[in-house]
């Protein structure tokens with residue numbers, strides 16, 4: 001029997017007991033997918049039931065970061081039971097990603113690129129949220145595409161109860177675009193949970209801190225967003241340093257919070273998970 005997407009009710013909307021966090025950034029390549037995956041794994045390691053929706057449809061990298069990509073370069077496939085989709089599980093996290101639905105023939109023809117327009121994206125995200133069987137979740141994380149595009153607005157409509165976490169690098173220019181994506185979230189009625197600064201000072205072998213991408217961007221975004229909402233200040237949740245272990249964990253598909261929990265990046269990420 002055919003059914004329109006989203007015919008099932010939205011399990012994570014207002015009134016649900018699941019805490020929903022959408023992670024956004026002003027631009028790509030700032031470590032959003034890597035940090036989102038690590039946060040999810042860190043929360044699951046505490047015994048929470050965690051789901052992760054990779055809504056970064058143009059730049060999906062969650063399956064790779066969580067070790068859900070096979071030798072053939074293809075992401076793990078969800079299991080289908082009747083008309084429900086069961087998400088693959090990595091390190092205790094139930095994960096769904098566009099990368100899991102790309103048909104192999106198409107992937108080899110396009111290199112896995114997805115060129116979709118707004119309405120189709122909206123339908124896909126709706127389907128991820130309604131047709132994927134996550135069961136009862138304590139926490140649902142959404143990895144949003146960078147910028148202020150269609151998906152962020154869809155999430156704002158579908159999950160107005162989501163708390164938004166804004167990710168930025170320490171650079172002033174990055175801080176500006178990150179602030180803008182935070183403001184879009186606010187316009188769609190979402191609460192700004194806080195800011196995470198990533199790629200902060202790198203600790204060299206002699207202990208000297210090298211600020212490769214400058215300093216202060218995270219505090220600046222938090223300050224500017226707070227200025228616009230004096231009744232609900234937006235905190236800087238953590239500053240995650242540049243870390244070889246974190247980068248390697250992403251490449252190897254073993255998140256650094258598990259592979260090297262004592263690494264300063266893991267400690268910073270765990271401290272955010274602790275308060276979520």
Ligand code: ADP
Nearest residue numbers: 028029030031032033034199241242243247250
């Ligand atoms: P985004 O999702 O924002 O596009 P990714 O999570 O894919 O960014 O990260 C981009 C690259 O930067 C990846 O290779 C990742 O391993 C690396 N990276 C992210 N954060 C750090 C960090 N704190 N230290 C070192 N490398 C990092």
